[in-house]
Amino acid sequence: MPDSQEYDRRVSASVEEIASAVRGRRLRAVDVVAEALERIGRADPVVCAFLEVWDGEALRRAGDVDARVAAGERLPLAGVPVAVKGPRGLRAAGPLIGAGCVPVGATSVPGPGTPWQTWGLGAHGRTVNPWRADRTPGGSSAGSAVAVAAGLVPLATGSDGAGSVRIPAAWCGVVGLKVTGGRLPSPDRTGLAAPGVLTRTAADAAAWWRVVSGPAGGAGAVPSFPVTATWSPDLGFAVPDPEPVALARAAAGRLADAGVVRLVRPPEPPLLLDPAPAWLALRTPGADPADAHRVRTGNDRRLDALFARTGLLLTPTAPTAPHGHDGPGDVYSTSLTWAFNVSGHPALSVPAGFGGDGCPTGLQLVAPRGREEVLLAVAREAERRGAVG
Incomplete structure (x- = not known):
């Protein structure tokens, strides 16, 4: 284990800082992911952000990332731990995995019989707001918001059919983006739900967007301010x-x-x-x-x-x-x-x-x-x- 100051720095590291360090071989993806899994193991019994944690599979994928980096691949999200929304979230994570992200687990969503607008149900119980346990984190991307807000991962996927990314982002104090309807694939036949992401910063959300949107995603001109x-x-x-x-x-x-x-x-x-x-x-x-x-x-x-x-x-x-x-x-x-x-x-x-x-x-x-x-x-x-x- 690193000393406490170094450990705290890694916990708060941005997506780009992690990826740059892994690409530059100053950090190993295996170590970054192992530390994320340790954080999850300590905190999740309290915040209940995860339905499943994929310890062995995540470490195997992280080893693959280190091998790809060593072989000369330039991965934009090399070694970045990502949590995916719900038990089906891995299906939509292909672009992130291809870019070097390492899925570490599936986050909580509302459980059976749970009013959709209230909370999530994780493996250890009811998902709680990390700022105040007697309050909801919002839904339905409850666990994803909590996993980011609690510092367990820097990046978590979500989906937003009525506010399901943005409301948990607001109530957990993080950034939440819902993309344009129809711009990215969505299983929702009504067309209401769109993919999204939860991160600590807008820069981290932009790193996600560059990967999932493809070559044309960032083609628009940067606005002039104000x-x-x-x-x-x-x-x-x-x-x-x-x-x-x-x-x-x-x-x-x-x-x-x-x-x-x-x-x-x-x-x-x-x-x-x-x-x-x-x-x-x-x-x-x-x-x-x-x-x-x-x-x-x-x-x-x-x-x-x-x-x-x-x-x-x-x-x-x-x-x-x-x-x-x-x-x-x-x-x-x-x-x-x-x-x-x-x-x-x-x-x-x-x-x-x-x-x-x-x-x-x-x-x-x-x-x-x-x-x-x-x-x-x-x-x-x-x-x-x-x-x-």
Whole structure:
């Protein structure tokens, strides 16, 4: 084992720092992965982030990465431990494995009979928020968010059908990206769910995006700063609690003060129609699609008009603080996120500070379809200038 200072440095190392060290043969992938497995072994009985941990297979894959590096392969994510969402998550991890990532386990998702918007169920029990164990981490990418927030892995995959990456990211204090609908493969026949990632930093999310999106993924021009942005506390229909609105608005203000964005007034009338009828109709077999078509068409028109005059839309990520494990009551945790599953726009949650309960909250950034690189560039610049995180 390394000394404690060196060990702490490795725990907090970024995706690129790990990959660069393994490519340069200053670290072995086997050692990086063994340390991640040790962290998981110590912490997971408490946070319950994992359904399965693949100790032997992960060390074998890490050995393969070291052999590939020694043979001269330049792997962009060499030796980076990754957690994959749920028992089927490995099926979608091919590009990451090809780039040198090492899957270490499958993260928790809601268990049988579990309300989808509350929590996850891991091998050791109910998944807990690492900031406060009596609160949910959000769902359904619960374990992935917790694994990153607790420092067990630097990178975890997710999927987002109504906010399932962004809400856990907000409530666990990490970065969560949902990509443009249809841009990457998804098993969801409704078209609502899109792949995503949870990381500690926007730079780490960008490293994931470069790998999974292929050669054209980062082809868009890096925006010049400040990027124009519209702030909305409620998207015109939601009723969020005052505290997450205030924290997200303060975070948007810090982005503006740092010169990362320039805030412009939202259009009139109210920004969007409530997407709930559309989302529920699309998700429910046999439902009348008329409401879905009406709401989707109306919101697409409004979002097209918005993005014709501004580069980003900023909102709170979630309308409430993390609730207890008994559920959210009558409040939809998804009220500020699922509009962009219906519309397909990419969206990113970044940390926006802490509420009075000691739990994190998030600021949601939404961009035009296919402009993930704008979201990531803005978030990276905000981190560089100390405006988020």
